[in-house]
Amino acid sequence: MAMFDYEFMQRAFWAGAMLGIIAPVLGVYLMLRRQALMADTLSHVSLAGVALGSLVGMNPTMTGIAAAVIGGILVDGLRRAYRTYSEMSVAIIMTSGLALAIVLMSLRTNWSKSFSSYLFGSIVAVNDSGLWLIGGVTAAGVIYLFVLHRPLYNMTFDEETAQISGLQVKRLSFSFAVLTGLTVAAAMPIVGVLLVSSLMVLPASLALRVASGFTMALLVSVAAGWLGIFSGLTISYYVNVPPGGTISLMLLLMLLSAMLVQKLRRRQGRYKQQALLMGQGSRTSNFREGVER
Numbered sequence: 001m002a003m004f005d006y007e008f009m010q011r012a013f014w015a016g017a018m019l020g021i022i023a024p025v026l027g028v029y030l031m032l033r034r035q036a037l038m039a040d041t042l043s044h045v046s047l048a049g050v051a052l053g054s055l056v057g058m059n060p061t062m063t064g065i066a067a068a069v070i071g072g073i074l075v076d077g078l079r080r081a082y083r084t085y086s087e088m089s090v091a092i093i094m095t096s097g098l099a100l101a102i103v104l105m106s107l108r109t110n111w112s113k114s115f116s117s118y119l120f121g122s123i124v125a126v127n128d129s130g131l132w133l134i135g136g137v138t139a140a141g142v143i144y145l146f147v148l149h150r151p152l153y154n155m156t157f158d159e160e161t162a163q164i165s166g167l168q169v170k171r172l173s174f175s176f177a178v179l180t181g182l183t184v185a186a187a188m189p190i191v192g193v194l195l196v197s198s199l200m201v202l203p204a205s206l207a208l209r210v211a212s213g214f215t216m217a218l219l220v221s222v223a224a225g226w227l228g229i230f231s232g233l234t235i236s237y238y239v240n241v242p243p244g245g246t247i248s249l250m251l252l253l254m255l256l257s258a259m260l261v262q263k264l265r266r267r268q269g270r271y272k273q274q275a276l277l278m279g280q281g282s283r284t285s286n287f288r289e290g291v292e293r
Helices: 007-032 038-056 060-081 087-106 112-121 128-147 148-157 160-166 168-188 193-210 214-239 243-292
Strands: none
Touching: 007 038, 007 128, 007 148, 007 168, 007 193, 038 060, 038 087, 038 112, 038 168, 038 193, 060 087, 060 168, 112 193, 128 148, 128 168, 128 243, 148 160, 148 168, 160 168, 168 193, 193 214, 193 243, 214 243
């Protein structure tokens, strides 16, 4: 049977298409705000929420979402408390979330197979309810970014100036942290908790390296995210390997390829410039010889 004859593959591609819109765009904002590790931090916190939900008999997805949102709020609050050393907030929440997850996981030995899907990602983990959840997060994120794109742009590049100009920076940063937490939790079924940050950071890294402007960077990040997700899911299906790791490797390969192409172009440009200078030097030398004669 063809790949799309299976409903779980159709759901996986739909989920990937939606996550490929919101996650890379948020990644661009996070990279520009010097918060590239925030997605990784929230994934560790979300893992603790999933472990707690499995331990007490609650829905692990819901507890993971709640933990990721709370983690995002805490990161934003600590970032303001340690304004001079803002990266400390990421380190504090990341280590705390991972420590809590380890302790909670140690309290229960018979973890089900479904829990491993939260860790590493699983195509079959995307059920109908999960697809609706991803759709709701994506729709809310797109509306949020569309309505607040100008304030977010100002806050991203100069937070102090934005606050002086009257922008409610604290509320905006708070809401952005909540959206990031929701997106991280919603991406768990596709790439897994341990690799969810790659879905935000790698497409954004590629876009910021090749794009000539902010809007172009957003578009390139979405295109790169889609290409990495779709190719990763396809390879995962036919080769029978985990989708999360495959998607991350495809995104990494795209980033390294772009860096290599840029390096070759710069080298070629230097060669052309050297050849042009040598040509001008030879013409000047011939001119001088003609004048002397």
